[in-house]
Amino acid sequence: MTLSRSTILLPLVLAAQLLAGMDMTSFQAYVDSVVPGSRFGVSVRSVKTGKEIANVRGMEKFTPASTLKTLTTATALHFLPLDYEPKTEVALNGSVRGKTFWGTVNVRGEGDPNFSGRYYADPFHMLNAMADSIGLLGVDSIHGKIALDTSYYTGPWKAEHWRKNFYNAWYGAEIGPLGFNDNCTLVRLKPGEKEGDTAIVSVLPDVGYVVIKNELLTVAGKKKKWTYAIDSVKSIITVGGTIGTEVDSASLVLPIRNPVGYFRAAFITALKDRGITFVEDKSVPTGIQIRKYTFSAAPLLSILDEINQRSQNFHAETLFRNLGAQKAGEGSVEGGKKMERKFLAEMGIDPDEFEVWDGCGLSPKNKLKPSIETQMLAKMARHPKGSFYINSFAGPGLGTGGKRMLELQFPWLTRFKTGFIGEAHALVGYIFPMDGDTLTVAMYLNETGKNPDQKLKDVIDTLWMRLIAQTSDNYASLMEMKELWLNAQNVKGLHARLEHFSRALLKKPYRLGPMGESYLDFVENGPLVYLDSVDCVTYVEHVLALALAPNEDSIFNQLQRIRYKKGVIGYTSRKHYMLLDWVGEGDFARVLPMPGDTVIKRTMPKNDFFKAKRLRYLENGAPAADPQMDLRYLPYAKACEWAKNTRGDSLKVFGVAFVAKSDKIDATHTGFIVMKPGEAPKLRHASSLRKQVVEQPLLEYLVSRKGKLPGITLFEFLN
Numbered sequence: 001m002t003l004s005r006s007t008i009l010l011p012l013v014l015a016a017q018l019l020a021g022m023d024m025t026s027f028q029a030y031v032d033s034v035v036p037g038s039r040f041g042v043s044v045r046s047v048k049t050g051k052e053i054a055n056v057r058g059m060e061k062f063t064p065a066s067t068l069k070t071l072t073t074a075t076a077l078h079f080l081p082l083d084y085e086p087k088t089e090v091a092l093n094g095s096v097r098g099k100t101f102w103g104t105v106n107v108r109g110e111g112d113p114n115f116s117g118r119y120y121a122d123p124f125h126m127l128n129a130m131a132d133s134i135g136l137l138g139v140d141s142i143h144g145k146i147a148l149d150t151s152y153y154t155g156p157w158k159a160e161h162w163r164k165n166f167y168n169a170w171y172g173a174e175i176g177p178l179g180f181n182d183n184c185t186l187v188r189l190k191p192g193e194k195e196g197d198t199a200i201v202s203v204l205p206d207v208g209y210v211v212i213k214n215e216l217l218t219v220a221g222k223k224k225k226w227t228y229a230i231d232s233v234k235s236i237i238t239v240g241g242t243i244g245t246e247v248d249s250a251s252l253v254l255p256i257r258n259p260v261g262y263f264r265a266a267f268i269t270a271l272k273d274r275g276i277t278f279v280e281d282k283s284v285p286t287g288i289q290i291r292k293y294t295f296s297a298a299p300l301l302s303i304l305d306e307i308n309q310r311s312q313n314f315h316a317e318t319l320f321r322n323l324g325a326q327k328a329g330e331g332s333v334e335g336g337k338k339m340e341r342k343f344l345a346e347m348g349i350d351p352d353e354f355e356v357w358d359g360c361g362l363s364p365k366n367k368l369k370p371s372i373e374t375q376m377l378a379k380m381a382r383h384p385k386g387s388f389y390i391n392s393f394a395g396p397g398l399g400t401g402g403k404r405m406l407e408l409q410f411p412w413l414t415r416f417k418t419g420f421i422g423e424a425h426a427l428v429g430y431i432f433p434m435d436g437d438t439l440t441v442a443m444y445l446n447e448t449g450k451n452p453d454q455k456l457k458d459v460i461d462t463l464w465m466r467l468i469a470q471t472s473d474n475y476a477s478l479m480e481m482k483e484l485w486l487n488a489q490n491v492k493g494l495h496a497r498l499e500h501f502s503r504a505l506l507k508k509p510y511r512l513g514p515m516g517e518s519y520l521d522f523v524e525n526g527p528l529v530y531l532d533s534v535d536c537v538t539y540v541e542h543v544l545a546l547a548l549a550p551n552e553d554s555i556f557n558q559l560q561r562i563r564y565k566k567g568v569i570g571y572t573s574r575k576h577y578m579l580l581d582w583v584g585e586g587d588f589a590r591v592l593p594m595p596g597d598t599v600i601k602r603t604m605p606k607n608d609f610f611k612a613k614r615l616r617y618l619e620n621g622a623p624a625a626d627p628q629m630d631l632r633y634l635p636y637a638k639a640c641e642w643a644k645n646t647r648g649d650s651l652k653v654f655g656v657a658f659v660a661k662s663d664k665i666d667a668t669h670t671g672f673i674v675m676k677p678g679e680a681p682k683l684r685h686a687s688s689l690r691k692q693v694v695e696q697p698l699l700e701y702l703v704s705r706k707g708k709l710p711g712i713t714l715f716e717f718l719n
Contacts, residue, residue, distance in 0.1 A: 027056055027463060031445070034459050038448045043370035044467065047381040047438040053519075058371035061355070062444040065419030066311045067426040068361035068368070071354060072320050072336070073304050073392060074376060075343040077385045079327050085296035086112035086303075086322055088178070090130050092137075094144060094287035101139045103287045107267065108149035109178030111331065113318040114297035115263075116181045118306070123181045123205055126297050127270035133293045134276060141277040144284035146267065148260055152177040152325050155332035157259075159317060161363040163422070168230050169255065172362065175317045176259035177331065180266040182314050183259040185210050185235075187252045189226060191243045192218035199243050209265035210256060215240040222246045233257060304392040308417050309399030313360035320359025333358065347379040362421060370442040373428055377440035381430065393417050393429050405461050410479075413472050416441075416464070423448045425456045427464055433471030434478065434528050434556060435520060435569060441467060470519050474527035481531065481542065482552040494719055497547035498653035502672045502684045505543060508693045509533040510686045516571075523571035523613055529559060536670045537578065539686040539693055540655060543672070544588060544717060562588050572615060578657050579666040580604050580629045583715045589655055592714040594642070597634045604629060605664050631666060633659045633711040636702070643699035647675040656683065656698075657713045658705070673698060673714065 031040040041062050044054035052058065087110045094103010107130075117123035134142070157175050158167075166172035173183040190200040199216035211234070216226055219242045226241035235256045243250070256262045271278050303319055306312040324335015336359055341351035355367040380389045394401040396411035400418040405411070416429030425445040430438055443463060448456050484504055491500045511533035516526030531542060545559035561567040564574055565585060575581035583589045603626050610617040617624060634642065652675040657667035671685025674695070681698040702712075 030463070031459060035445065035448055035451045035456060038451070038456075039446045040444070041370045041446075042441070042443045042463070043374040045371075045374035045378050045440045047378045047440060048436075050378055052371060052374065053439075055371060058374075059369050061367040061369055062426070062446050063364055063421070063424040064361055064366055064368050064373070064428075064444070065421040065424045065426050066313075066361040067373070067417050067419035067428045067442070068356070068366050069307050069311065069316045069359070070373070070417050070428060071340055071344075071356070071368075071376065072316050072323075072359045073307050074380050074383075074389060075336075075340045076300065076304070076319055076323055077380075077389050078343050078346070078383065079323065079339060080300055082300060082385065082388065084300040084326075085298070086110050086114075086318070088112050088115070088126075088130075088295045090133060090293045090295070091289050092134065092291040093289045094284070095290065096137055096139060099139050100141045100143050101134065101137060102143050102284055104145045104147050104284075105134070105142060106147045106149060107178065107263075108152070109176070109260075109263070110152045111177050111318045111322040111325065112295075112297050113179060113182070113303065113306075113312075113315045115179060115266075116297075118182070119298050119302065124266070124270050124273070126295055127180070127267055128274060130267065130293070130295060131270045131274040131276055133291075134271070135274055137291065140275055141279065142271065143279045143281055145280065145282055145286075146264060146278065148178055148264060150177045150260055153321055153331040155330075155334065159358050159360075159362065160333070161357050161365050163362075163364070166362055167232075167255070170253040171313050173255035173314050174257065174259050175314070175321065176263070178263040179259045179314075179318075180207075180263045181205060182312075183262060184253050184255050187212070187228070187237060187239065187254055189216060189239070189243055189250045189252070191245045191247055194218065195220050195245060199239075201239050205266070205269075207262070207265040207269040209235055209262050211236045213238040217242050219244055224250060226250075228252060228254065230254060231257065235262070301388060301392070304388070305399075307360075308392040309394045311394075311400050311418060313362060316360035317358065344376070347376065349375055349379070361419060364422065364424070370444060373442035374440040377428065377430065377442070381438050381440065390415055390430055404457065405465055408465060408468065410472070410475050413468050413475065414464070420453065420457075425453075425460055427460050431464075431468055431471055434473070434475060434518065435471075435560075436557065439467075439471060470525075473518055474530050474532065477527070477529045477531040478556055481529065481546060481555050485546055485549060485552045485555060488546075494547060494717060495651050495653045498543060498672065498717065499651060499674055501543045501546040502539075502653070502674070503695075505531075505534070505539060506684070506693050506695060508539070508686070510688055510691045510693070511535060512688065514538060517569055517574070520569045521571045523615070528569065529556060534686045534693065535688075536686045537582075540670055540672065547717075548588070548719065571613070572610065572618070576609065577604055577606075577666050578670055579631065579713060580627065583655070583657070583713075584629065587718070589715045589717050591632050592654060592716045593632065594634045594714060596638045597632055598711075599630050599632045602629055602631050602663055602666065603627070604666065629666065631659065631713075633713045635711040636706070636709060639712045640699060640702050643681055643697070643702055646678055646680055649677050651676055653717075655715045655717060657715065659710045659713060661708065661710060667713070668709065 028040050041057035043058040045052045089108040091106040115126045170184045186204045188202045192199050197218045199218050201212050201214045203210045216239045221244040223244040229238045268278050306315045320336035321331045323339045325331030328335040328338045337356050344351040353372040357363040357365045393415035395415045396405040396408045414431050416427050419426035428442040488500050491497050512535050514530045514533050516524030518528045541562050549555045549558040606617045654673045656673045658669040660668045674682045682695050683698040683701050684695045686693045
C-alpha cells in the first residue's frame, strides 16, 4: 500500500530544497529579493552523523560579529573546570594598632567581570564584602597604601582593530584584571528649572572618578537633542546640546577610561560607606602579611550565559584573556588565541579556518567559514560538557532573542547566538528536529549596505524559522499525541489501549498521503508525525504508536519503528506494502489464521514501484528481484458470514487488511476490527468516502465493497 506525495507550503518547499541539497540558490533568491546585493552564507550539519546536509557559500569566509563568542565560550568550557571562578585576592601586609591598620592593602585582580550589579542588587556588593573583611579586624581606618596588582594581564588591555566609535560605547568598554560596574557609568540627564538654565547632569554610581563637563542647556517643550564626547585617555565626559523642560529625564550608559583607576575609586568609596577611612601614606612600610581573603562574584556557567545569551562583550573579552592567563601563562589576546587554536586542533578542526582578533567579535577583521562553524558547534554538542554549552545560548524570548522569533509556537526547538556589527548580521546555533537529531546551523548576511538592521534581522530569522518548520514540521501533532497518551495512563492492556486511542481519533479528517520523510529524504518530504488528517495507514500507525509507547517521550520513535524497517527513516525503508512489509516484517503484527481462509502466491512489483520514483529496489544494499509472498486471506463470502456473528466475552482489537484484486498490490485498505462482548465486529477506519475516521459494522462495509475485493486478512498486534 503506498502513500502519495503531500502538498507543502512554499516556505517549506524552499527549506526542503535546501536541506535535501536541491536548488541551493532558492535561499539566496529569497535574500536577493529582500536585501539585494548582500552576501549570504549558510551551513546546516547533523550532529548525529557529523555530515553537512546544506551548504550555501559554506566555505567562503564571513565576518561573524558576536557569533565569534561561540568559539571563546567553547574553548573556555573545554579547558576550564565547571567550578572555575575568576578570583580577586585581598592581602593585608602590616599590623593593627588600636582601630587602625598600618600597612598596605594588596588587591590582586584575575579578571572577574562581575563586580557589578549584574547578579546583585547593589553594584558595590563585592566591594562591600571586601571592605567588611577588613572591618572584621576591628579597624575603622587604614593608614598606608592600596596596591593594585594587575600583573595577571599582559600586553595591551585595550582591544585593537575595533572601529573608533566602539571605544565610546558601553559595548566597547576597556578591559582590565580589576574592573567595576562593567567599566561603565550611567549618565543621567534632567532639565533645569526653566528655559535657559544649565541642565542637571549626574553619574551613577558616583565614586568621584568621572568628570562631567556640563554644556547641556534647558529649552522649552519636549525637545531632546544632546551630544556627548569622551576624552580618549581620561574619564572626562562632555555633555552638550539641549533638553526640554517637559522631559522627565534620560540616561546614557558610557564607558570609563583606565578601569584600574575606576576600581580603586570604587573600592575607596566602599571602604568609606562601610565606616573605614583610608589615609594614603606611602611612607608606611608594607610589613608582613597578616590576612588574605579571596572573592569571586560568579562561576563560569553564569559568565557563559552573559556571553552567549546576552552577548556581553566585556565578559567575552575578559574570559578570552583569562583563558590565556590560566592555561597559556599569558593573560592577553595572544594567550587567548593560543588556547583557541589548541582547542580547535584537539577538536580535529584546522585552526587556520578561524581568523581571530578578539574574544567578542567586534573586530571586522575576524573571519570564519559557515561550514567550519557548524563543525565546531557539532563537536561541542558531542562534548562531555555539551549540554552546558547549548544551554548557555539564547532563544526566542531569551537574552538577545528577547524580541526575536516570538511567533515561534514551540520556542524550545532552537537555541542560538546572535551577531551584528556594521554590515554583518549572523545567527548560529542549534535546531532540534522531530527525528531526535540535533542540527547545527551557521547563517550569515554580510555586505548588507544601508538596509535597516530590523529588516536584516527579519530576513535571517525568517530563514531560521523555515528550517525549524521543515525539520519539525507539524510538531503540534506530536504534542497532541503526548497529551492523548498522558490522558490514557490508566488504560491498561494492549487491546484496551488500541480501543481507546482508535476511538479518540474518530472524526479525524481524511487525506491521502499526509506524511513523508520530512527533511531526511527528498522523495516525499511531508511530516513524520501528522494528526491534522490521516489516511487508512497513518491512522493505524498513530494509534498503534500511542498504544505501544512506554512513555510520552518515546511516541515519536515508536511511530517510526512501526512505519520504517528497523526504524530507519527513508523512502526506501518505509513499509510501503501493507501485508508484505508492514505486517510481514513481524515486529508489530502478524497474520491471524482463520477457519476457511486460503493462501495464494503473489509477486509484488517493487522494482517498478521504486523505478517510478527514479530509485532502485535494493535488498541488503544489492539489486533484488521482485519479492514473492504467501497472501493469506478469508474469502469474501466467508468474511461476510464471519462479520455477522457476535464474538467472545472480552474486548479484542485486531487489524484488518482488505485484499486487492490487482496482483500488483497486496491490500487496498486497512483499519481496526473492534470486537466487544455481545456485539458483531465493528470496523474503525479512515474512510476516503466519508472523508473522516468512522466506525461502522464490518458487514456494512463489506457489503458496500461487494465484487471489489477478494476477501480480508486479519492480523493481531504484538507488544
